Amino acid sequence: MRRTLAAAVATIGVSALVLTGCSGTDDGTASGTPSVVASTNVWGAVASAVAGDKAEVTSLYTNAEGDPHEFEPSAADTAEVSDADVAVLNGGHYDAYMESAVADSDVTAINAFDLLGSDGHDHGDPDSMNEHVFYDLAVVGQVATKVGDALAEKDPDNAAEFRANATAFNEKITGLRGELAQIKQAHDGTKVAQTEPLAGYMLDEAGLVDAAPAGFAQSVEEGQSPSAADRAAMEDLLTSKTVHALIYNTQAVDSVTEALLSVSERAGVPVVRFTETLPDGVTDYIAWQSGQINALSAALGTHAAH
Numbered sequence: 505m506r507r508t509l510a511a512a513v514a515t516i517g518v519s520a521l522v523l524t525g526c527s528g529t530d531d532g533t534a535s536g537t538p539s540v541v542a543s544t545n546v547w548g549a550v551a552s553a554v555a556g557d558k559a560e561v562t563s564l565y566t567n568a569e570g571d572p573h574e575f576e577p578s579a580a581d582t583a584e585v586s587d588a589d590v591a592v593l594n595g596g597h598y599d600a601y602m603e604s605a606v607a608d609s610d611v612t613a614i615n616a617f618d619l620l621g622s623d624g625h626d627h628g629d630p631d632s633m634n635e636h637v638f639y640d641l642a643v644v645g646q647v648a649t650k651v652g653d654a655l656a657e658k659d660p661d662n663a664a665e666f667r668a669n670a671t672a673f674n675e676k677i678t679g680l681r682g683e684l685a686q687i688k689q690a691h692d693g694t695k696v697a698q699t700e701p702l703a704g705y706m707l708d709e710a711g712l713v714d715a716a717p718a719g720f721a722q723s724v725e726e727g728q729s730p731s732a733a734d735r736a737a738m739e740d741l742l743t744s745k746t747v748h749a750l751i752y753n754t755q756a757v758d759s760v761t762e763a764l765l766s767v768s769e770r771a772g773v774p775v776v777r778f779t780e781t782l783p784d785g786v787t788d789y790i791a792w793q794s795g796q797i798n799a800l801s802a803a804l805g806t807h808a809a810h
């Protein structure tokens with residue numbers, strides 16, 4: 505059911521969204537305007553913050569409701585990637601089509617997942633590392649810096665502007681990380697539960713512990729139904745108020761996750777809705793994450809750390 509629906513909405517989501525840039529020829533540096541292609545509009549928004557109006561940024565997956573894990577690009581999409589000057593991809597099998605599209609191309613590829621090891625955290629075995637890198641603010645900042653460097657190389661006339669945009673973006677990232685540090689100060693060690701391991705890196709930085717059964721989150725991520733035991737354990741975390749918030753991925757939903765909403769409501773556990781791509785009407789990465797961090801902070805409210 506979920507797969508069929510995702511396939512249907514993916515078709516709608518394929519229409520490429522040109523976020524910035526000028527009209528006219530679309531042949532990258534030949535026209536003087538570098539082109540950037542990103543897998544999802546989250547990475548596209550990071551690139552746009554750096555590109556300003558001096559580069560053309562296209563995102564392949566822009567659907568606000570579907571599941572980007574299940575996106576399958578058209579041949580035209582992958583051709584657009586290999587023809588671009590710069591490609592921004594999540595990596596870690598999240599957008600495997602990008603990894604193959606950049607492999608045999610001259611495009612400058614920036615793979616966020618590959619930057620995970622350089623943020624000073626130990627993420628363990630690469631095969632089991634959380635692929636939702638766009639919730640790791642430090643890595644997102646590094647991606648912005650790399651986009652700035654790549655665009656500066658493609659278009660030296662605007663190098664200073666690209667680098668200044670990347671610096672400004674990183675200052676805002678530092679601000680968001682300060683908000684996470686404040687959450688940690690007030691709530692270090694507080695338990696929450698996620699329906700999918702979407703915000704793992706962000707919760708870590710905020711000192712929050714995801715108490716959801718590992719099997720539950722993994723099943724949801726893989727589009728399968730969690731086992732009865734995992735489901736019961738998850739519901740118990742809510743009804744016993746062991747967890748102080750339910751982090752609900754609005755783009756990995758089925759009848760089991762929907763049932764948790766009413767369990768949370770009855771138990772009085774706040775629900776925080778997080779997304780994998782930008783919600784309709786939001787085009788700015790910082791505004792998106794700022795809103796989500798504020799929602800998380802509000803949900804935790806005045807609970808003391810425990």
Ligand SMILES: [Zn+2]
Nearest residue numbers: 573700702780
């Ligand atoms: Zn996901």
